[in-house]
Amino acid sequence: MTVRVFLVDDHALFRAGVRAELDSITDDVEVVGEAGSVGEAVAGIGRHRPDVVLLDVHMPDGGGAEVLRQVRKALPEVVFLALSVSDAAEDVIAVIRAGARGYVTKTISSQELVRAVVRVAEGDAVFSPRLAGFVLDAFADRPGAAPISDPELDLLTPRERDVLRLLARGYAYKEIASELFISVKTVETHVSSVLRKTQLSNRYELSRWASDRRLV
Numbered sequence: 001m002t003v004r005v006f007l008v009d010d011h012a013l014f015r016a017g018v019r020a021e022l023d024s025i026t027d028d029v030e031v032v033g034e035a036g037s038v039g040e041a042v043a044g045i046g047r048h049r050p051d052v053v054l055l056d057v058h059m060p061d062g063g064g065a066e067v068l069r070q071v072r073k074a075l076p077e078v079v080f081l082a083l084s085v086s087d088a089a090e091d092v093i094a095v096i097r098a099g100a101r102g103y104v105t106k107t108i109s110s111q112e113l114v115r116a117v118v119r120v121a122e123g124d125a126v127f128s129p130r131l132a133g134f135v136l137d138a139f140a141d142r143p144g145a146a147p148i149s150d151p152e153l154d155l156l157t158p159r160e161r162d163v164l165r166l167l168a169r170g171y172a173y174k175e176i177a178s179e180l181f182i183s184v185k186t187v188e189t190h191v192s193s194v195l196r197k198t199q200l201s202n203r204y205e206l207s208r209w210a211s212d213r214r215l216v
Contacts, residue, residue: 002027003121006050007034008041008067009083010059014106018054018083021110029117038062042070045078051121055100057084057091068098081120083113092131102126115154155197161215163190167203168210 005022007015019031033048035041038061045053045067053071055064064082071078082095082103092103101120104113105128116126156164159180166176173191177184191206200206 002030003052003117004030004032004048004050005117006032006041006045006048006053008036008053008059008064009034009056010036011056012036018113022114025110026114029114038066038070041067045071045075049075050078052117053078053080054083054117055080055095057082057086057095064095064100065098068095068100072099079120081116081126083108087128087131092127103131104128105131156194160190160194160197163187164194164206164210165215167191168207168215 007018009015015034022029022031032050033044035044038059055067057064068080080100082100083106084091085106087105095103102116102125104116108128119126162180163176166179173184173187176187194206198209200209
């Protein structure tokens, strides 16, 4: 099914860019409306009844949290995904507590944004890299919370995650091979694949990347 999306951002040029990107790369997502203020957003969401609202956090007249406050009681079925330039913990936690299902930053690629939209529509919680740590802390005391998804981590296969986890713990390639009952050559292949998918360049960066996502 096509996910119907409503855009909320006070920058018209940014909205136009997101709409153009989403329209050009997939049929899985359809932009059905947009708004540049809290009032316009509340009215537009009520009129279009989208599946997912892509929501800017900071706007002059109250921001994303105010849109959430006004819409969620009337339309609890609408899912909100924050899309912001900010990766500050206080912004992330505030909008999640207000009811957003996920939070991604505007550095996200078009393909990753599509995946994030589809995932939140399916019931997952989705967060940009480096946000997962304190988001996990915020969700820790919420029984029954939706599973949290990281668009970059989702690119890795289960075996690549196993290799990455051991690599980040300081295991040598030979030790990883022994632990996972695979060849050293296979370990090297998995590490090369992880480096390519994460666009990192060395073992130190991979270890820090894994630590940020609490894989270690």
